[in-house]
Amino acid sequence: MWSTLFAQEKDVIAPVDTMTRVNNVWKQVNEFLTTQGLNLALNIFVALLIFFVGKWIAGLLTRFCSRLMRQAKVDETLARFMANIINAILLVVVILAALSQLGINTTSLAAILAAAGFAVGMALQGTLGSFASGVMLILFKPFKFGDFIEAGGTSGVVEEIQIFSTHLRTVDNIAIVVPNAEITKGIIKNYSKKETRRIDLVIGCGYDDDLKTVKSFLEEVIRNEVRVLTDPEPVVAVNELGDSSVNFVVRPWVKNADYWDTRWDLIEAIKLGFDERGFNIPYPTRDLHLYNEASAASS
Numbered sequence: 505m506w507s508t509l510f511a512q513e514k515d516v517i518a519p520v521d522t523m524t525r526v527n528n529v530w531k532q533v534n535e536f537l538t539t540q541g542l543n544l545a546l547n548i549f550v551a552l553l554i555f556f557v558g559k560w561i562a563g564l565l566t567r568f569c570s571r572l573m574r575q576a577k578v579d580e581t582l583a584r585f586m587a588n589i590i591n592a593i594l595l596v597v598v599i600l601a602a603l604s605q606l607g608i609n610t611t612s613l614a615a616i617l618a619a620a621g622f623a624v625g626m627a628l629q630g631t632l633g634s635f636a637s638g639v640m641l642i643l644f645k646p647f648k649f650g651d652f653i654e655a656g657g658t659s660g661v662v663e664e665i666q667i668f669s670t671h672l673r674t675v676d677n678i679a680i681v682v683p684n685a686e687i688t689k690g691i692i693k694n695y696s697k698k699e700t701r702r703i704d705l706v707i708g709c710g711y712d713d714d715l716k717t718v719k720s721f722l723e724e725v726i727r728n729e730v731r732v733l734t735d736p737e738p739v740v741a742v743n744e745l746g747d748s749s750v751n752f753v754v755r756p757w758v759k760n761a762d763y764w765d766t767r768w769d770l771i772e773a774i775k776l777g778f779d780e781r782g783f784n785i786p787y788p789t790r791d792l793h794l795y796n797e798a799s800a801a802s803s
Contacts, residue, residue, distance in 0.1 A: 551605040558598030566591040585667055637684035638667040651696035656686035659693075700733060701760050703767045707774055708749030710784030715742065715750060718783055722754055725773050731766045732756040749786040 566587050573583040642665065647653045651662045653672075658680055660672030670687060672680045695701070709718045722740045726732055738756040745751075754774075758766045778785055 547606055551602040554605055555598060555602040558601060559595065562591055562594035562598060565594060634668045634683045634685040637688040638665070638669075640688055641665060641670070641684055642667075646692050647694045647697070651694055653695065654693040655690065656682040657690075658682060696760060699760055700736075700757050701763050702736075702755055702757050703763065703770065705754040705767070705770065705774075706743070707752045707754055708746065708786055709752070709778075710786050711750060713750075713783050717781075719752065721777055721781060721783075722752060722774065725770060725777060726754065726756050729756070729766060729770060729773075731758050731762045733758060748788055 569590050570583055570587045573586065641647075647655075647662055647665075649662055649665070653659065653662060656670075658672065658674070660674040660678075660680055662670065663673050663679075664671040667684075669681050669683050672682060674680060707722065709715070719740055719742070723738075726738045726740065732738060733756070736757045738754075740752060740754050743751050743753040754770070756766075756770070775785070777783075
């Protein structure tokens with residue numbers, strides 16, 4: 505019985521309390537609008553004005569920076585990326601200024617953004633390292649599109665240089681994506697950087713062969729190869745008295761594009777010439793000495 509009466513009384517009082525709260529809130533809103541409404545409207549207007557004018561100015565500054573980078577002949581990929589970074593930073597400043605006009609404490613918001621940026625930076629440490637490496641590669645240009653390089657533990661033809669990674673194509677037509685951080689932290693070998701390249705061959709002949717005749721033949725092979733350059737002058741010299749052969753170094757210079765074809769043709773011509781002239785191409789040999797233990801014991 506008491507619970508029933510209490511429930512009925514609660515149902516009667518609850519709407520009255522709700523209406524009272526609504527009326528109190530409405531009175532407070534009316535009082536605020538009456539006293540502060542004009543200032544609030546003015547602050548909102550100024551905040552919107554700051555946002556749109558600031559956004560327009562940010563766009564002007566971004567385009568100005570892009571123009572300066574193009575005049576400085578900065579790589580297009582890097583220029584666009586830096587322009588986006590500048591635009592994002594300016595927009596954050598504009599938004600903070602607009603919020604500050606509305607009376608919002610932007611100090612704590614800026615601290616939160618800084619902390620969030622630090623956390624993101626720590627989480628993306630490797631990615632940011634690749635970004636910094638990409639900027640260095642684009643600025644200093646140790647290689648370009650179409651170069652054959654060896655870097656980051658692999659080798660191939662450069663097909664694309666991006667901010668975070670470099671795309672290579674191997675000689676057997678496999679696409680490889682190498683993080684830029686892996687490239688810059690090691691040695692970069694660019695085989696296409698120079699117009700000329702030296703072929704280094706080591707040719708061995710037997711100790712019984714006439715060295716002067718062998719050397720004359722090797723020089724003849726170099727002279728007959730039209731792709732070999734005369735400047736720098738080719739080198740043919742005895743380099744080593746090996747365990748089983750006398751080793752010549754054969755070092756002609758060729759254009760970079762002719763390197764492999766010339767190298768292969770020279771090796772073939774030298775082998776065929778050795779066969780025709782009876783020169784020996786020694787290979788490692790081993791002498792075996794056999795002892796008869798029974799004969800040694802009886803003696």
